[in-house]
Amino acid sequence: MTIAITLAYLLAAVLFILGLKQLSSPKGARNGNFTAALGMVVALAATLPLLHFTRTGITIIAIGVAIGTVVGVVGARLVRMTAIPQMVALFNGVGGGAAALVAVAELLKLGDHPALSLAFPSVFSIVIGSVSFAGSMVAFAKLQELMTGTPITYRGQQIVNLLLAAAIVGFAIAVLAIASIPFSFISLMVLALILGVAFVLPIGGADMPVVISLLNACTGLAVAASGFTLDNFALIVAGTLVGASGSLLTKLMSDAMGRSLGNILFGAFGQIHAGATAAGGGAQSRSVRSASAEDLGTLLAYSQRVIIVPGYGLAVAQAQHAARELADVLERRGVDVEYAIHPVAGRMPGHMNVLLAEANVPYEQLKEMDQVNDDFKNADVALIVGANDVVNPAARSTPGSPIYGMPILNADQAKNIIFMKRSMRPGFAGIDNDLMFGPKTVMFFGDAKDSLTKLVAAVKAA
Amino acid sequence: MTGGLLNQLTFFVLAVFVGFEVISKVPTILHTPLMSGTNAIHGIILVGAILIAAGANSPVTTVLGLVAVTLATTNVVGGFVVTDRMLEMFKGRQTAGARAPGAPNNKVASEPKK
Numbered sequence: 001m002t003i004a005i006t007l008a009y010l011l012a013a014v015l016f017i018l019g020l021k022q023l024s025s026p027k028g029a030r031n032g033n034f035t036a037a038l039g040m041v042v043a044l045a046a047t048l049p050l051l052h053f054t055r056t057g058i059t060i061i062a063i064g065v066a067i068g069t070v071v072g073v074v075g076a077r078l079v080r081m082t083a084i085p086q087m088v089a090l091f092n093g094v095g096g097g098a099a100a101l102v103a104v105a106e107l108l109k110l111g112d113h114p115a116l117s118l119a120f121p122s123v124f125s126i127v128i129g130s131v132s133f134a135g136s137m138v139a140f141a142k143l144q145e146l147m148t149g150t151p152i153t154y155r156g157q158q159i160v161n162l163l164l165a166a167a168i169v170g171f172a173i174a175v176l177a178i179a180s181i182p183f184s185f186i187s188l189m190v191l192a193l194i195l196g197v198a199f200v201l202p203i204g205g206a207d208m209p210v211v212i213s214l215l216n217a218c219t220g221l222a223v224a225a226s227g228f229t230l231d232n233f234a235l236i237v238a239g240t241l242v243g244a245s246g247s248l249l250t251k252l253m254s255d256a257m258g259r260s261l262g263n264i265l266f267g268a269f270g271q272i273h274a275g276a277t278a279a280g281g282g283a284q285s286r287s288v289r290s291a292s293a294e295d296l297g298t299l300l301a302y303s304q305r306v307i308i309v310p311g312y313g314l315a316v317a318q319a320q321h322a323a324r325e326l327a328d329v330l331e332r333r334g335v336d337v338e339y340a341i342h343p344v345a346g347r348m349p350g351h352m353n354v355l356l357a358e359a360n361v362p363y364e365q366l367k368e369m370d371q372v373n374d375d376f377k378n379a380d381v382a383l384i385v386g387a388n389d390v391v392n393p394a395a396r397s398t399p400g401s402p403i404y405g406m407p408i409l410n411a412d413q414a415k416n417i418i419f420m421k422r423s424m425r426p427g428f429a430g431i432d433n434d435l436m437f438g439p440k441t442v443m444f445f446g447d448a449k450d451s452l453t454k455l456v457a458a459v460k461a462a
Numbered sequence: 463m464t465g466g467l468l469n470q471l472t473f474f475v476l477a478v479f480v481g482f483e484v485i486s487k488v489p490t491i492l493h494t495p496l497m498s499g500t501n502a503i504h505g506i507i508l509v510g511a512i513l514i515a516a517g518a519n520s521p522v523t524t525v526l527g528l529v530a531v532t533l534a535t536t537n538v539v540g541g542f543v544v545t546d547r548m549l550e551m552f553k554g555r556q557t558a559g560a561r562a563p564g565a566p567n568n569k570v571a572s573e574p575k576k
Contacts, residue, residue, distance in 0.1 A: 013477075016503055020484045023496050030549040033499055037542045040506065047509045051516040060528040061515050068535020075536075076543035084494065087544055092501050095537035101530040102510040105523055109514075117467050216501050223507045224477075228470050230510055236470055237477045238506040244481025245500050249493060341491075350494035357551040368491070 008046030009234040015039030016238050020245065026363075043234040081358050082315045085348050086143035089212045092219055093136025099222040100129030100192075104185055106229045107175075116176065121228035123172045126185065127192045129222040132215045134196025139208050139215070142200075149205025157202060158266060164195045199265075206389070207264045209348040210253045214261075217246025253344070288424070288436055290443040293451075296418055297458020300326075303380035305336045307372065309411050310356065313386015313422065314448050315346050320359040322452035323385060327361070329459050338365050340372040340382075340409050342390035373410045382414035386421065386448045392433045401431060417441040420451050495548045502541025508534035 016039045022032025051057075072091075079087045103125035110118055141147045171188045178184065203211055220242025227235025254261045300306060308323060327337040339361065345352040353366055367375075376382060384391055391411040394401040411417060417440050424436070435441060444451055485496070511534040515527030 017480055017484060019499070019503075020481075020496075023492060023499050024484070024489070026489075026492065029492055029495060030546065033495075033502075033542060033545045033549055036499060036503055040503070040508075040538060040542070043506060043509055044512075047512060051512065053516050054519050056524050057516040057518045057527065060518055060524055061512050061531055064511075064515065064528050064531025065535050068532045068537075069539050071532075072536045072539030072541075073543055076540045076547060079544065081548075084498070084544065084548065087540070088494075088498050088501055091498075091537050091540045091544070092504075094533040095501070095504050095507055095541075098507045098511055098530045098534035098537060099504075101526050101533070102507060102514055105514040105526040105530070106510075108522065108526075213497055216497060216504070220500070220504045223504045223510070224474065226507060226510045228467075228474075230513060231470070232509060232513070233473060235506055235510055236473050238503050240474050240477035241481040241484075242500045242504040244478045245485035246497070248482055248485050249497060249500075252493070348494045348497065350491045350496075353491040354494055354548050354551060366491075 005046050005049060006233065008042055009232075009237075012039040012043035012046065012234050013237040015042060016241055020241065039238075043238070046234070080318075081355055082318065083144070084351065084354065085209055085212065086140045088216075088348075089136045089139040089143065089208070092212060092216045093133045093140065096129045096132030096136060096215065096219040096222060098129075099219060099226050100126050100133065100189065102226050103129065103222075103229065104189070106226070107185060118229050119176050121225040123175055123188070125222045125225040125229070126189055127168055127172060128218050128225070130189050130192035131196040131199065132218045132222060134193040135200045135215050136196075136212065138197050138200040139212050142205050143208055149208075151204045152201040157198075161195065161198050164191060164198060167191055168195060203265065209344075209351075210250055210261070210264050212348075213246055213250040213253055214265075217243050217250060220244075220246055253348075288443045289441065290445060293444070293454040293458045294461070296442065296444060297455055297460075298462045299416060299418070300330060300335070300381055300383070300455065301333055301459045301462035303330075303335055303416075305375075305379045306330060306338075306381045306383055307376060307379045307411075307414065308337065308339045309345075309382060309384045309387050309391060309409055310339060310341070310352055311345055311385065311387020311390060313388075313420075315351070315355055315386070317386065317448035317450075319385065319447075319449035319452050320355045320361075322449050322456070324356070324359040324361050326452050326456050326459065327365070329456055333459070338367050338372060338375070340367055340369065340376075340411070342369055342387070342409055343407075345387065345390060369407060369409060376410040376413040379414040381416045381418060382411040383418045384411055384420060385452065388421070388433055389431075391435055392431070393435055394431065394433070403431065411435065412438065412440075415440065418444055420444045420446070420448055422447060495545055498541060498545040498548060502538060502545055505534055505538030505541050508538050510534075 015035050019032045019036030019039060022028035022035055075087065103122040107119065107122040142149050168188065168191050171184060171191060175184045175188055200211055220239045224236050224239030224243060227239055250261065254264055310323060314320060314323060330337050339356060341352050346355060356366060389403055391409050392403060393412050395403045395406045395408045398404055412435050419436055419441055421443065436443060511530035515531045518524045518527045
């Protein structure tokens with residue numbers, strides 16, 4: 001029996017690995033998700049013979065599975081594509097919470113003076129799972145705009161966080177040494193929850209995806225740790241796979257922003273610095289050009305090549321369909337249209353691709369930064385829709401700027417630049433964008449969707 | 463059933479390498495679905511949750527088990543469904559991609575809008 005279960009777990013592990021592998025190509029990605037889901041079903045089925053149900057046990061499992069399924073399906077189906085990042089944060093958080101609770105239950109069962117090899121993973125899982133839960137909830141609240149997206153900082157914050165972490169280590173040692181005093185687990189959990197909140201508060205909304213990715217990896221490790229305590233192969237392997245891949249993904253994401261992970265986590269990026277505010281004050285006195293929809297429509301209609309640079313503003317305005325319509329109208333007039341996708345456009349790497357795919361934008365028109373950057377100098381118009389920091393030349397030219405060194409799209413090299421924006425407000429990085437004041441730039445203010453719709457009408461009329 | 467800390471450590475270390483190796487080949491555009499997919503996979507904690515919930519015999523274990531199973535199921539189900547929803551669109555756009563790029567005279571006027 002146990003051999004059969006172990007083999008089934010092995011099968012589940014293979015399915016998870018295959019699923020992840022299939023996720024690496026757009027063609028096989030959907031199948032990859034099915035494969036991984038199948039792995040989950042196999043792992044759950046294999047677990048059934050291990051269970052010794054009490055009456056209460058079977059009831060609470062039925063209730064829990066029913067509630068979780070309804071919440072999961074309804075949440076995942078109804079969420080708008082723009083809200084995907086916070087949905088992932090939420091699903092990650094509940095996973096971390098589950099891992100922490102499983103570890104608490106297991107530690108209670110172990111009784112007094114459990115072996116260190118069992119108690120240590122439980123304590124690890126409680127701490128990391130709780131940090132992941134609380135951190136994910138703050139990330140969710142920030143992205144959902146339930147709270148301010150700008151970093152919340154105070155003097156001595158990092159020292160306070162350090163003290164919190166030290167207190168957690170202290171309590172963890174106490175739990176390991178004396179064990180099985182419920183009060184000490186609860187204190188440990190509460191401290192870890194506070195640390196999770198305190199850790200994410202100083203991180204700005206633009207960096208949330210990196211944080212979510214990191215917390216995703218943490219949840220994976222917490223799950224793996226629970227696997228050590230429960231001596232469960234499936235938990236160890238699946239949790240570790242997520243921990244490893246999540247860490248790598250986190251690194252890739254911060255690389256795409258041209259910054260180190262440490263800078264993202266502890267740099268309180270996106271704060272409106274005193275200097276930036278002063279520059280912002282100066283900005284109001286600098287003049288920008290703006291133009292009517294009709295003028296811009298004519299400019300676009302008689303261009304040969306237009307590159308659209310979509311950003312988060314396009315996503316919040318749900319303007320991906322309007323952007324596609326504009327592209328269609330232009331193509332019908334013989335204009336060559338492409339989309340330049342910055343790796344961190346939207347709120348997560350690849351988020352913009354998902355949004356544009358939803359609007360049925362052909363695959364070939366989506367160009368990644370490296371493919372498209374040389375094309376800007378041949379483009380008649382760079383149409384920037386709700387993007388800002390990803391086209392800010394300060395990343396190339398101003399060493400003191402917080403975004404200095406971040407790879408950007410060369411939109412400034414196009415012959416004309418149409419900058420569509422709601423207002424002159426700076427982007428997430430909290431800094432001015434000189435491109436808006438450039439001689440080739442025309443500002444077109446308004447909600448991205450309304451503005452695009454106006455441009456469509458103007459191009460049709462031209 | 464797998465027995466022994468050494469075995470566990472072996473699985474752990476090997477899984478770390480497999481995790482890195484498998485993921486390093488994913489293109490940027492799939493990072494969001496990938497994060498969501500891995501997020502669903504750590505919902506395997508549901509196995510742990512039902513293991514502790516099944517034997518619930520006190521108010522404390524009952525509450526812990528119920529909450530853990532609920533949260534873990536939400537993680538698994540929501541994670542896979544939301545990932546599938548994202549990837550569904552990638553499939554759609556491949557058929558849409560049948561149109562030749564950069565052909566200025568393509569006849570797309572008949573194409574349905576919206």
